Amino acid sequence: MDEFIEFVRGGPLGPVKKWGTKWSLWPVHFVTACCGAELAHAFAAGYDGERIGALNYGIARQTNLIIVEGAITRKMARALKITWEQMPDPKFVIVMGACGLQGGIFWNGYHLVKPSDVVPVDFFVPGCPPTPEALLRGIRQLQFKIETGEAKTSATFPEISLEAGRKPRVLPRPPKKISKAPAVIVNAPKEVDWEFGQKLVEELKAKIDAKSVTITGKNRIAIKVESDSITKTAIRLKEMGFDHVKNVNVIDVPNEDKFIVEYHFSSYSVKELMPVIVNVFADIPRDNPKVKSLANMFPSADYMEREMCDFFGVIFEGNPWMGRKFLLAPDAPEFPLRKDFKLEEEVYVR
Amino acid sequence: MDEYVLDIPVEPPKELRSLFIPIPPEYVEDTYKSDDFLILVGPQHPGSGHMRLIVRVKGDIIQEVIPDPGYVHRSMEKLAENRLYIQNIPLVERPAIMDAPNFNLGYVRAIEEALDIEVPERAKYIRTMLAELGRVGTHLYDAAILAVFIGHTTGFMYPFALRELICEALVRLTGARFTSSFIIPGGVRRDADESTLKWIYDMTLAMERRLKSFERIFINNPTVIARLQDVGVLSKEEAIKYGVVGPFLRASGVEYDVRKVEPYEVYDELVWDMPVSDAGDSYARFLVRVNEIGQSLSIIRQCIKEMPEGRVISEQIAENGNDIRGSFYDSLSNIVLPSGEYTTLTEGARGTIVFSIVSDGESNVPYRLRIVSPGWLYLKGFMESMKGERLADLQAIYGSFGYFPPEADR
Numbered sequence: 001m002d003e004f005i006e007f008v009r010g011g012p013l014g015p016v017k018k019w020g021t022k023w024s025l026w027p028v029h030f031v032t033a034c035c036g037a038e039l040a041h042a043f044a045a046g047y048d049g050e051r052i053g054a055l056n057y058g059i060a061r062q063t064n065l066i067i068v069e070g071a072i073t074r075k076m077a078r079a080l081k082i083t084w085e086q087m088p089d090p091k092f093v094i095v096m097g098a099c100g101l102q103g104g105i106f107w108n109g110y111h112l113v114k115p116s117d118v119v120p121v122d123f124f125v126p127g128c129p130p131t132p133e134a135l136l137r138g139i140r141q142l143q144f145k146i147e148t149g150e151a152k153t154s155a156t157f158p159e160i161s162l163e164a165g166r167k168p169r170v171l172p173r174p175p176k177k178i179s180k181a182p183a184v185i186v187n188a189p190k191e192v193d194w195e196f197g198q199k200l201v202e203e204l205k206a207k208i209d210a211k212s213v214t215i216t217g218k219n220r221i222a223i224k225v226e227s228d229s230i231t232k233t234a235i236r237l238k239e240m241g242f243d244h245v246k247n248v249n250v251i252d253v254p255n256e257d258k259f260i261v262e263y264h265f266s267s268y269s270v271k272e273l274m275p276v277i278v279n280v281f282a283d284i285p286r287d288n289p290k291v292k293s294l295a296n297m298f299p300s301a302d303y304m305e306r307e308m309c310d311f312f313g314v315i316f317e318g319n320p321w322m323g324r325k326f327l328l329a330p331d332a333p334e335f336p337l338r339k340d341f342k343l344e345e346e347v348y349v350r
Numbered sequence: 351m352d353e354y355v356l357d358i359p360v361e362p363p364k365e366l367r368s369l370f371i372p373i374p375p376e377y378v379e380d381t382y383k384s385d386d387f388l389i390l391v392g393p394q395h396p397g398s399g400h401m402r403l404i405v406r407v408k409g410d411i412i413q414e415v416i417p418d419p420g421y422v423h424r425s426m427e428k429l430a431e432n433r434l435y436i437q438n439i440p441l442v443e444r445p446a447i448m449d450a451p452n453f454n455l456g457y458v459r460a461i462e463e464a465l466d467i468e469v470p471e472r473a474k475y476i477r478t479m480l481a482e483l484g485r486v487g488t489h490l491y492d493a494a495i496l497a498v499f500i501g502h503t504t505g506f507m508y509p510f511a512l513r514e515l516i517c518e519a520l521v522r523l524t525g526a527r528f529t530s531s532f533i534i535p536g537g538v539r540r541d542a543d544e545s546t547l548k549w550i551y552d553m554t555l556a557m558e559r560r561l562k563s564f565e566r567i568f569i570n571n572p573t574v575i576a577r578l579q580d581v582g583v584l585s586k587e588e589a590i591k592y593g594v595v596g597p598f599l600r601a602s603g604v605e606y607d608v609r610k611v612e613p614y615e616v617y618d619e620l621v622w623d624m625p626v627s628d629a630g631d632s633y634a635r636f637l638v639r640v641n642e643i644g645q646s647l648s649i650i651r652q653c654i655k656e657m658p659e660g661r662v663i664s665e666q667i668a669e670n671g672n673d674i675r676g677s678f679y680d681s682l683s684n685i686v687l688p689s690g691e692y693t694t695l696t697e698g699a700r701g702t703i704v705f706s707i708v709s710d711g712e713s714n715v716p717y718r719l720r721i722v723s724p725g726w727l728y729l730k731g732f733m734e735s736m737k738g739e740r741l742a743d744l745q746a747i748y749g750s751f752g753y754f755p756p757e758a759d760r
Contacts, residue, residue: 032422038527045508073421075420076400183711216690277695
């Protein structure tokens with residue numbers, strides 16, 4: 001068998017095989033991130049990638065090219081590897097977008113890996129997102145490589161030596177100012193001209209056993225409650241016509257040793273309440289972050305509660321998915337959105 | 351005929367953990383015992399963006415769908431806490447780059463609300479126009495992906511040819527095909543000149559004419575109607591319960607559009623309708639968006655006609671002159687929001703975008719930035735609408751929701 005493969009590759013049929021491979025590149029459908037929009041443009045009516053013999057195809061086992069479109073996450077890296085392993089030889093990889101190259105705008109994200117660590121990459125197409133022309137040029141370069149065996153860049157830029165500057169370099173101060181002891185106030189009051197809001201606040205005060213009810217802006221109300229009365233508050237709000245949850249949010253405040261859990265309620269069925277967002281929030285201790293889930297009453301909160309459990313480790317009691325990763329990869333860092341999980345800092349050079 | 355009970359020892363596949371399949375072994379065992387099948391759709395599948403759907407079927411009737419999102423989770427909320435407010439502008443438009451202006455607008459409006467910045471009228475018109483261009487582009491993109499899902503290649507090519515016009519308009523206006531980062535706190539980066547506006551005006555007329563033939567080719571095509579009608583029905587009550595957003599909510603008969611309910615920019619000064627349908631099926635979800643394209647094109651034309659002269663950047667931001675170019679970093683790098691939480695709702699192409707910025711009042715980075723994208727909000731409704739349908743209709747429902755995982759996962 002090896003002799004046969006050797007014959008096909010190097011014998012008199014070699015050039016024919018190369019020619020055939022060159023004009024029949026089938027990229028597998030592997031839209032990993034947003035660059036997929038430009039990939040679709042490259043193979044649609046405007047740019048017509050098919051004229052150079054490449055057309056996307058659905059099944060990995062009958063394709064020979066992966067175009068990685070942008071960011072590869074920890075979860076996706078495994079899928080990329082498996083897809084690559086399924087493809088028959090000869091196979092090629094083109095990585096599209098700045099995220100695939102060095103991380104791009106997400107370079108210090110906790111959920112990102114470099115595609116070149118996962119699969120052998122033939123060509124990179126930089127850009128965020130690269131234009132369809134750039135992608136097609138990448139495919140042309142790959143064809144050139146198949147034909148001649150030589151990988152060439154399609155664009156060269158003049159090189160500038162960074163050592164040219166004066167010797168003792170003083171690094172500029174980073175522009176970021178981050179408060180050492182931040183005071184996080186979710187319900188900062190604001191004076192607004194909103195008559196219906198005043199009425200609504202009175203109604204809410206009468207119905208809900210709340211610590212405070214504040215108007216934080218036009219159409220925005222914040223209600224502070226005890227953590228064990230969130231469910232009770234939600235029942236009252238549901239009776240008033242607030243029928244869905246727009247947002248579940250957790251804010252980590254390590255210097256006060258607490259999490260703030262927020263539910264943003266709004267309404268689709270009552271016309272006056274449609275623009276109103278009621279933010280029900282409660283403080284919970286940081287060492288035992290537990291709160292009753294609202295997923296049964298408001299199914300719209302279900303996935304967001306799971307997400308918050310992933311990010312902060314807050315347990316929503318009653319949600320069946322607690323303790324398992326939902327959005328994050330199983331090997332992702334624990335509770336990455338807590339403030340004590342630090343990302344790599346950027347360095348400013350002159 | 352007698353029935354024989356066969357006791358076959360069922361062992362759930364050992365690869366559940368190593369292949370990252372997030373369902374408990376007991377669930378698999380239960381599926382085996384009740385004669386159901388589990389089908390894993392994705393993460394590599396011929397759609398746009400990637401997620402895994404774990405579909406439990408009896409025969410070919412879908413019993414339950416468990417989503418496994420996060421394949422495109424790029425940790426945007428954490429990254430935003432480590433960057434300046436203006437450095438986050440390019441970051442927040444990456445969830446859905448075809449809908450970048452709307453994401454951009456939502457984030458910038460939260461900052462403006464906190465700082466009480468008054469945006470000049472002309473800038474508001476340019477922003478509205480930009481947002482509507484994004485909306486038309488996204489609806490065309492979703493129509494094309496729907497066509498791919500149901501195997502209609504012409505239906506894919508046609509909207510993408512029309513999208514080239516939108517990309518060209520964005521290039522002329524902002525300089526980028528997708529991610530323009532054009533909207534900044536206080537206004538827009540630069541003024542739109544007369545010839546560009548004229549080109550965009552003519553473009554909308556050309557697009558309207560070409561949409562008519564798209565209607566003949568795809569929208570009124572009997573095969574398309576057969577695939578989409580009465581498939582994946584979400585009733586009004588269900589849509590409200592699961593918190594579905596945007597055109598998918600309006601397709602179920604709820605008259606909710608952030609542009610009408612809580613008007614921002616100049617939407618309350620323009621004349622436009624909100625397309626609503628009562629059917630709640632896949633075809634209604636598609637048709638509502640097709641009708642929205644027409645409304646959006648009309649909004650763009652009105653914006654261009656009624657656009658007043660004047661500044662495009664607020665005096666609070668650019669003190670000297672009408673131009674922020676050259677002094678962008680100096681004017682905006684050091685903005686600090688007052689302490690508090692600022693939430694804005696924006697009607698993106700696929701639905702409500704929630705931006706919630708929490709500021710501590712001292713840092714020039716957000717203390718916490720919460721982004722809830724429309725995809726993430728309607729995921730629950732999307733999963734529920736597939737129950738009881740046939741497995742072959744999964745693609746049609748997926749396409750009709752225009753689900754875009756990079757947007758949902760952020």
